[in-house]
Amino acid sequence: MREPGFWHRPSSWIASLLSPLAVLYGAVAARRMRQPGVDAGIPVICVGNYHVGGAGKTPTVLALAKLLRELDERPVVLSRGYGGSLAGPVKVDRNRHTAADVGDEPLMMAASLPVVVSRDRAAGLALARAQDATVILMDDGFQNPSVAKDCCLIVIDATRGIGNGRVIPSGPLRAPLSPQLERTDALIVVGEGSAAQTIAADVASRGKPVLSAHLKPDPASLAALSGTRALAFAGIGDPARFFNTLRSSGVDVVRNTAFADHHAFTKDEIAQLTGDAKREGLTLVTTEKDLARLRGPDGLPDWAQAIAPFAVTLQFDDAAALRRLVTDQLFKARARRLRK
Structure with a gap:
């Protein structure tokens, strides 16, 4: 939307x-x-x-x-799993679930801590507590x-x-x-x-x-983009903030493309962005949240490997x-x- x-x-x-x-x-x-x-x-x-x-x-x-x-x-995240198809309660498993199953944000957060998705939040309490929370x-x-x-x-x-x-x-x-x-x-x-x-x-x-x-940008992400010219894209609540964060961090954003929040990228859309970036000599970059929606149980597909993630911390x-x-x-x- x-x-x-x-x-x-x-x-x-x-x-x-x-x-x-x-x-x-x-x-x-x-x-x-x-x-x-x-x-x-x-x-x-x-x-x-x-x-x-x-x-x-x-x-x-x-x-x-x-x-x-x-x-x-021992914190455990409880999320509604917006955008996911599973009603839950279910513990997010990055080796089994995709963003289409549990939502992009839960999938991203599950890389660093336990996350329980439940459309009925009250119903997810028992499973969250069962994770030794x-x-x-x-x-x-x-x-x-x-x-x-x-x-x-x-x-x-x-x-x-x-x-x-x-x-x-x-x-x-x-x-x-x-x-x-x-x-x-x-x-x-x-x-x-x-x-x-x-x-x-x-x-x-x-x-x-x-x-x-x-x-604040992750140092590794910033180092990977140092000296490059970027084509940035994002399908988050406020894409402009992401583009501004890139620019304020010293990344030369030549072009940017905004999509609706939680946009489900297709292979053709990524192919178009990848082709545009290649023709113009740009690095294709997006947010971790957007990258989570492209991820499968085995990681990023081959057609999304050229995308550089830009990680940030608060x-x-x-x-x-x-x-x-x-x-x-x-x-x-x-x-x-x-x-x-």
């Missing part, structure tokens, strides 16, 4: 025309968010966002998983009430913010902003820009932490503050269960 352009314009007659539907959708979404969820029995940290589309949730989940392991925890990391699901969350970390892009601030279908918000802010335990602002300043100030005024973070400006936040939230979550 491509986001409509009017979602990111301050005023639009289309957004106004759709307002009655947005009011109805928002009322239902807000009421659902108030419903109690199933207690997992162990701490649940949810990484979500206020709106549809990309904001940096997956790099945030991976950064949190790394931190949790440093704290001697001490903490469940929910990838998305902030607005979904089926699982009780101990801590909700919301990711927002500093450049894009929340668009026009309206609820679907008038804008990109998944629910009215007020009930979402009430359930926010911390805000993570990714990148540079001023689009998230108002929301950050609101979260801070409620006594909740606001953390800044930046996407680095927090104040890593100590993130560590304190997570430690404090884990302590509170376990204390609450002991009191029951």
Whole structure:
């Protein structure tokens, strides 16, 4: 799905025309968010966002998983598996599953930690716990009430913010902003820009932490692209951010091609991109998430071998503050269960 352009314009007659539907959708979404969820029995940290589309949730989940392991925890990711055909619950196996089975993000994350996919998130709790989990990391699901969350970390892009601030279908918000802010335990602002300043100030005024973070290129990826001219392509929530990250990292992006989020690339599409890159003497480069959708159980097919991945990690400006936040939230979550 491509986001409509009017979602990111301050005023639009289309957004106004759709307002009655947005009011109805928002009322239902807000009421659902108030419903109690199933207690997992162990701490649940949810990484979500206020709106549809990309904001940096997956790099945030991976950064949190790394931190949790440093704290001697055993995190397991619980994901809906958007774009996958398997309803689950199922543990992602990169030697058996493809993105068409479990979704691109779960397949990518499964390279570094256990991931459970379940369309019914509550139904996936038992399997997640069976992986010897001490903490469940929910990838998305902030607005979904089926699982009780101990801590909700919301990711927002500093450049894009929340668009026009309206609820679907008038804008990109998944629910009215007020009930979402009430359930926010911390805000993570990714990148540079001023689009998230108002929301950050609101979260801070409620006594909740606001953390800044930046996407940093993997040194190996950067070294592989050093001195090359690139043709970049991406089918993610915000392709422009990927292209800008490449350029700001010193990669000479001569051409770029954007596809819809979670786009299922065909062999012919990749052949076209590969041919264009070869004719113009360019290196074909994409994201790890896009590359995951091209991967089979045996790895990348021969016709996709020419594609260079550009890996990034999320680095927090104040890593100590993130560590304190997570430690404090884990302590509170376990204390609450002991009191029951």
